[in-house]
Amino acid sequence: MTSPTRPTTGAIWMVLASIASVQVGAAVAKNLFGVVPPVTMAWLRLAAAAVALLLLSAFARVRTRRDARRHQELSAAPLSARSWPAGLAYAACLVGMNVSIYEAFARLPLGLAVTLEFLGPLGLAVLGSRRALDVMWALLALAGVALLGFTPTGLDPLGVFFAILAGALWAGYIVTAARAGRTWPGMDALTLACTIGAVVLAVPALHQGGAEIWRADVLLAGAGVGLLSSVIPHSLEMAALKSIPPRVFGILMSIEPAAAALAALVLLGERLSPTDLVAMGCVIVASIGATRSA
Incomplete structure (x- = not known):
């Protein structure tokens, strides 16, 4: 049996595959912003995910019913009174994060x-610590953000706002996901969130x-x-977290900005200036440092 404190090579590759999947999906979405607006693209993403997750959930329930004893055990554990508030808070953060980051992608x-989005979870990690060293990591991240102000082409202020808003919602997503995970079985909370997002965004997206x-x-x-x-990254992350410590998981997730830049270069032809790359490096190093410290 794999020790939960010693990450396996397979688990690490699952996390890396999850990161690659997310960023390739982001590049594909951005490539369509000239055809449909970000809100519509966010709705398509959530609706497709909701359908896939509902089908997977139905399949899992059919398999569960084959074992009458197991079915009775599940039936004896209904959702608690805290399940719905936790699930709805998680859904609000997930949906808001999706819309905000797509609005940022359309402008940056x-x-x-x-x-910029990564400042959310980084700030959450720093706020949850009382170590003086973490102040240094926060300052390094802020220095990286300040460098972005010197990018040759300039940054769209509204795009910066949406990216930072997405980061704040990402931090909220991390907190609410932990709570929802304690009260909702399996991937039911994610299924609920995607379904709510598909319903709430349907009218503005179609319009x-x-x-x-x-x-x-x-x-x-x-x-x-x-x-x-x-669907793919969440499934991979859930499987990886069974044999990889959260600290190692957080460090691996810190390469997301670099993965996004690489996906954008290969799939969209987006090139970043040396200043942009240095700024990104500051945030990545700060994230790794804060995660190791935590």
């Missing part, structure tokens, strides 16, 4: 948007998307983004 290079939303390539890309950015 992918790598820089993810770098803004117009007739273009029903194009075959748009629907296919939306389904792909839902799988790449939600």
Whole structure:
């Protein structure tokens, strides 16, 4: 049996595959912003993820019913009174985070948007610590953000706002996911969140998307983004966390900005200036340092 304190090579590769999947999905989504707006793309992602997760959930329940004893055990443990508030808070953060980061992607290079978004979980890690060293990591991250102000092409202020908002919602997502995970079994909380997002965003998404939303390539890309950015990475992360310590998981996740920049370079042709790369490096190093310290 694998020790939970010694990460396996397989678990590490699962996390890396999860990161790659998310960023490839982000690049595919951004490539369609000229056809449909970010809100519509976020809706397609959540709707596709909701359908996939509901099908997986139904399949799991069918298998569970084959074992009558196991079925009785599950039936004897209904959701508690705290389940719905925790699940709804988790859904609000997840949906808001998706819409905000897509609005940022539409206005900023992918790598820089993810770098700014990363300030959310980094800030959460620093706030949860009382070590003086973590103040240094926070200052390093802020120095990186300050460097972005010197980027040659300048940054869209609204894009910066949406990226930082996505980061704040990401921090909220981390907190609410822990609470929802204690009261919702399996991936039910994620299924609930994606379903709520698909319902809530349907009207604005359909209104803004117009007739273009029903194009075959748009629907296919939306389904792909839902799988790449939600279903596949969440499944891989859940499997990896069974044999990898949260600290190591956090350190691996710190390479997200670099992965986003690489995906944008390969799939979208987005190039970052040396200043942008240094700023991104500051945030990545600060994230790794804060995670190791925690």
